[in-house]
Amino acid sequence: MAIEYLVEEVTNNHTNVTKPMIIKDIAKIGEGAFGTVTQAQLRNATASEDQWLGPFAIKKVPAQTEYKSRELEILRQTSHPNVVSLKYFFNYPNAEDRGKLYQHLVMESLPCTLQTEIKRYHSSNLILHESHIQVYSFQIARGMNYLHSFGICHRDIKPSNILIDPDTLVLKICDFGSAKKLEYNQPSVSYICSRYYRAPELIVGCSLYTTQIDIWGLGCVIAEMFIGKPVFQGQDPMLQLREISKLLGPPDKEFIYESNPSYNGPMYSHRLYTSKVSTRFQKTFSHASPVAVDLLMNLLVYRPQDRLRPPAILAHDFFKPLRSPDFQVISRTTNSRVDVHNMLYNFSDYELRVLGDAVKEILVDES
Numbered sequence: 516m517a518i519e520y521l522v523e524e525v526t527n528n529h530t531n532v533t534k535p536m537i538i539k540d541i542a543k544i545g546e547g548a549f550g551t552v553t554q555a556q557l558r559n560a561t562a563s564e565d566q567w568l569g570p571f572a573i574k575k576v577p578a579q580t581e582y583k584s585r586e587l588e589i590l591r592q593t594s595h596p597n598v599v600s601l602k603y604f605f606n607y608p609n610a611e612d613r614g615k616l617y618q619h620l621v622m623e624s625l626p627c628t629l630q631t632e633i634k635r636y637h638s639s640n641l642i643l644h645e646s647h648i649q650v651y652s653f654q655i656a657r658g659m660n661y662l663h664s665f666g667i668c669h670r671d672i673k674p675s676n677i678l679i680d681p682d683t684l685v686l687k688i689c690d691f692g693s694a695k696k697l698e699y700n701q702p703s704v705s706y707i708c709s710r711y712y713r714a715p716e717l718i719v720g721c722s723l724y725t726t727q728i729d730i731w732g733l734g735c736v737i738a739e740m741f742i743g744k745p746v747f748q749g750q751d752p753m754l755q756l757r758e759i760s761k762l763l764g765p766p767d768k769e770f771i772y773e774s775n776p777s778y779n780g781p782m783y784s785h786r787l788y789t790s791k792v793s794t795r796f797q798k799t800f801s802h803a804s805p806v807a808v809d810l811l812m813n814l815l816v817y818r819p820q821d822r823l824r825p826p827a828i829l830a831h832d833f834f835k836p837l838r839s840p841d842f843q844v845i846s847r848t849t850n851s852r853v854d855v856h857n858m859l860y861n862f863s864d865y866e867l868r869v870l871g872d873a874v875k876e877i878l879v880d881e882s
């Protein structure tokens with residue numbers, strides 16, 4: 516592919532300086548509902564021909580659409596090890612789309628997504644090692660702790676929106692195309708989030724939801740790492756609720772009323788199983804340790820207020836082994852030991868303040 520083009524106004528997100536730059540598109544790496552993602556390199560228009568920066572991932576989406584994307588705005592405000600970082604941005608016409616103006620977001624590039632990693636294991640009839648699930652889940656929760664502290668709700672948590680580097684086990688949340696800063700008591704659309712990962716309050720049409728919808732998504736993602744496929748695969752938006760009720764039992768009337776008093780869809784109120792919820796969780800996640808099942812039972816909960824919040828998630832005993840400075844995992848790709856403790860626990864002063872009292876449990880290794 517390797518197409519080069521000059522863009523007169525490219526803004527560096529870090530310095531805010533706008534300069535002409537040459538862009539070299541190398542290969543398409545992703546395709547979404549709204550645009551494409553390509554791997555590319557950039558160089559200053561005045562630099563010599565071998566001074567390429569990158570590779571980066573450039574996400575190209577139509578600059579003006581009826582659907583309001585706050586992606587640029589949110590990526591400009593965020594800076595966190597577990598949130599993909601924006602390096603440059605610019606607008607440029609897309610020749611393949613009648614010269615329509617496209618917004619280009621130049622981001623750091625990671626080699627794969629959690630979806631490809633889960634599929635790779637699943638196709639060999641394997642599941643990720645629990646230590647890898649711990650390391651990945653911890654980083655998603657840490658990224659959410661940061662985002663939610665500003666009221667930023669991702670609203671499309673799923674494995675294909677989570678980037679990883681399998682060599683280092685570094686993880687970054689990406690795709691802020693649906694993200695929004697939620698304000699208290701201000702309604703938002705409920706028709707967001709990919710079906711399998713939609714929180715039950717969204718399914719019944721709640722418009723005053725909170726960042727806890729992302730915690731449901733996190734529960735679904737951790738569950739998927741354990742079983743190799745989406746835990747709730749509804750064939751249509753309403754059957755999605757039925758899939759959830761197979762594991763959690765039927766939603767109660769209070770939950771429906773609190774979510775949307777005018778809901779008049781199916782309630783799935785008759786019990787599909789006689790077994791206890793905890794037994795169904797243990798059966799569904801038969802490869803997971805009891806402490807992992809306990810975490811899942813505290814994330815996949817109907818009432819959003821009853822789902823754990825990020826500080827409590829990070830303090831959960833599922834992550835206890837990670838607290839030891841000697842904690843290591845074996846990388847699938849390099850087959851060597853990786854020290855991950857420092858990368859997981861390099862909390863900024865801001866994060867420590869946000870975590871509050873939970874810090875003691877999150878940081879202290881009592882073993």
Ligand SMILES: Nc1ncnc2c1ncn2[C@@H]1O[C@H](COP(=O)(O)OP(=O)(O)OP(=O)(O)O)[C@@H](O)[C@H]1O
Nearest residue numbers: 545547548549550552572622623624625675690692
């Ligand atoms: N920074 C990145 N580094 C590497 N790959 C990336 C990066 N950002 C995105 N991708 C790849 O491109 C795909 C689509 O990106 P993204 O989800 O941001 O676009 P989208 O148009 O919103 O997609 P969708 O409609 O599927 O949510 C990702 O699943 C991933 O495979």
